[in-house]
Amino acid sequence: MKIFFSLSVFCMTASVMSLPAFADGPAMPNSARICSTCHSFGAGEAPKTGPNLYGVFGRTAGTSEGFTYSTAMQNSGIVWSDETLSAYLENPRAYIPGNQMSYAGMRNPRQRAEVLEYLHAATEPAE
Ligand code: HEC
Numbered sequence: 034m035k036i037f038f039s040l041s042v043f044c045m046t047a048s049v050m051s052l053p054a055f056a057d058g059p060a061m062p063n064s065a066r067i068c069s070t071c072h073s074f075g076a077g078e079a080p081k082t083g084p085n086l087y088g089v090f091g092r093t094a095g096t097s098e099g100f101t102y103s104t105a106m107q108n109s110g111i112v113w114s115d116e117t118l119s120a121y122l123e124n125p126r127a128y129i130p131g132n133q134m135s136y137a138g139m140r141n142p143r144q145r146a147e148v149l150e151y152l153h154a155a156t157e158p159a160e
Pocket of ligand 1 (some may be wrong): 096
């Protein structure tokens with residue numbers, strides 16, 4: 034009886050622990066939830082109001098397939114990195130005047146770092 038009990042506890046724990054396998058990608062911090070209302074992150078996912086961000090690091094701004102960007106974004110010539118993304122997210126309108134992302138900006142540097150860390154995990158191929 035004791036063995037049966039511990040076995041069923043083990044099974045319950047195992048099934049609870051395997052739950053995250055059903056969720057898509059890494060856990061999303063609250064600071065990145067706002068981004069996910071307009072952006073998808075995974076390979077091959079459809080764009081939403083904003084472009085799909087898969088592979089965004091190292092990519093030239095305005096070049097994700099299947100999304101129609103503003104001329105300002107297409108002509109910016111920016112290559113996305115931790116530095117350029119952090120500057121853009123801090124104040125999107127000032128960094129690329131005329132771009133169409135309706136997002137006021139994230140002034141808190143710690144929150145931006147958290148979002149960037151999540152973006153790396155969510156938009157780069159898993160190892
Ligand atoms: C209200 C919708 C909305 C929200 C919220 C939003 N975005 Fe965007 N984002 C857009 C749109 C639309 C564009 C395209 C802008 C353009 O073409 O001028 C864009 C562009 C971008 C780009 C450039 C992509 C490329 O392919 O060049 C990045 C990177 C980005 N957003 C990241 C973020 C992150 C990170 C957040 C959260 C902090 C966020 N966005 C929040 C709508 C949004």
